[in-house]
Amino acid sequence: MSRRGLLRGAVAGTGAVALPSLLTACGGGPGGDGKTVTLGSNSSDPVPKKAFADAFAAYGKQSEEGRKVKVNTVDHNTFQENINRYLQGTPDDVFMWFAGYRMQFFAQKGLLHDISDLWRDYKGFSEALKTQSTGADGKQYLTPYYYYPWAVFHRKSLFRKHGYTAPRTLDQYIALAKQMKKDDIVPIAFCDKDGWPAMGTFDYINMRSNGYAFHQRLMAGEEAWTDNRVKNVFDTWRSLLPYCQPGANGRTWQEAATSLQKRETGMAVFGLPHPGAQFPREDHDDLDFFAFPEIAPEHGQDAVEAPVDGFLLAGKSKSLKNDKTMESAKDLLRWLATGEAEDIYLASDPNNIAVSDQADISRYTPLQKKAVELVSGARQISQFLDRDTRPDFSSTVMVPAIQDFINNPKDVDGLVNGIERQKKTIFTADS
Template structure:
């Protein structure tokens, strides 16, 4: 069974500022050590391995990528040195990484965040490789294309965001799937009475709570408003934005306390341990924290409706993949690896080891997908709009330096919405005013 991905490209205004965002692929234990030693340079031994910078630091994806690279070695005889570091360290050091001596290939994200670094001249285009790629829709090609019309990205998988829960917990208490925000709130209230943390949340890393903001915004104001807000074209002081924070404030009593001191992994573990009832996550996040024997108990539902005008027509479904850094050493070896990573065989090898994602190549065999994967494909394919997540749909500098601390501030003190949005808008004007 094959499927297609229909994510529309979101056009963006040109970026001219630097930022701290994204993924730096370096070897543990030291970022500095990797930056100083770096991968091999042109002229090094032809037999030395191509280096691949990886942010897949959790056990499940890390093992799945090991299987992918083993398949590449078997088919090509070539070796790859996978350099893995903690996911968030990976994200926070991207500028320094790309401007020093990066690996030959590194993991990254589609759309706006890829375009930002392409526009800064830190990536090599792979137009020649795309001419030979098959199985990628035009929408995927659009999400892999820079602002100059050239392709820079090899898409590998996507994953939708939704509200996750354990089926056995819902069955035990007789809970029903909420369709509207009122029903969601009533369910959370009942879970609290039943001794559960209604909604698990861990925002120590800064980005997990963005998924909740995006869904509240798209459900209350529609996808087009989300798109223009992320592009800097709407005021954060707009009553529509204040309404989003007001809605979220109404849900805050049902979230786990101390979220800013908890990682997303720790939040997902409370779901696995049946201490919490629900959590807003991307498909891979809770699955990676569940024991294999319990994964069949994991399920999700679409984030509830707020305004019937928009219903549940928008889904967050970020796309992950691979890029070629401008300063990488082994260009030929890197391109050979990228060719393999664009094949259905590579995607299938990964998905077999990490059934928490969805292959993007239309020729990938999805017949062995589990129930959760099949449901994820249906959720995305039936969506009218597909977003890429807040920190991928806006400028990296705005997401990292403004929105991460702003949302964490809101979690700590959800009462001062006016002060919060005024501060966001002031900083937004400064950052977006630098665009040409």
């Protein structure tokens, strides 16, 4: 299967926040040795943290110039919540971040270095990936590294024990949830303490109900949140809440994924890395997923959320003013853009999928191969709500709005009216 076709037609998208920075770069100033590159990492969970350590160690070993990477790892959510101030302060040379809008937002602010010169020599990336790595000015800023699809995850053994089958439609999904309740299992693991996990459920209900094109227009501020199509999304979601873990706004994604691992819950709407990171390696063969169910037959299960992550150069890094450090940072990105670099990472973290044609997919686990099939079979690829819209709209409006909905799902009219008022203010601020 060609890696080049997997992300064809994928959409650029992002989101970001602007809270007081808790991040502290570990880099030095212009007087550094020129061979040490500092890197800001949001991969604080054990599995990806080790995988990146393996990749960076391999980079150091192959560097004939003695270059190395010094990593500054920060809790994932803290990193996301403070990224804006971090990049405007004293950031590391290189940092991990997301494709699309979330990258474009910082490029437009002048907080990233142009790496178009590197892209001229990159091999193995599709045009869709290049588009997602490109700013509004037509220049490239991101080196993509992996992607991961969102789906409904479950344990094979739990389904086998109770004779459950993967549902294809919403009615079948609800029927399965009802049966799980009869079997004393909380049907759906649910969390939103971190402010983003529940966005995946909203996106899927919206795309399944109204189609991918409507999702794009809604995220771009071109559709009204007071539209009956949006109200129907929240009404449909409300019908699922009785089958979800209560108290979602006080639960982290790690806690929700652990409940799935412990068989306390039967299903969970997550990205591939989330349950994978909380399942011991010996349990990975028991992890499975199915595509989010069909709601409207005309839209089927056409759209799949598959966010892309990668690496960028921080525009305000003091040490990148040193030409030798800049060349070292670019050398690191050149290496991270190779199939070899992705193979080393994925050997320790089978919870993601390589973006390069040159990566060795023959070593993929059955779950990774199924994820490749899910994405390659999709007619449309979305990124995620907080990557597909303006960062200020995502962080200041949609995070609290969805949490408010979870707390009070009955007042849909009040909810969408509030979102629409704020949307108009934000989306017309720059016009």
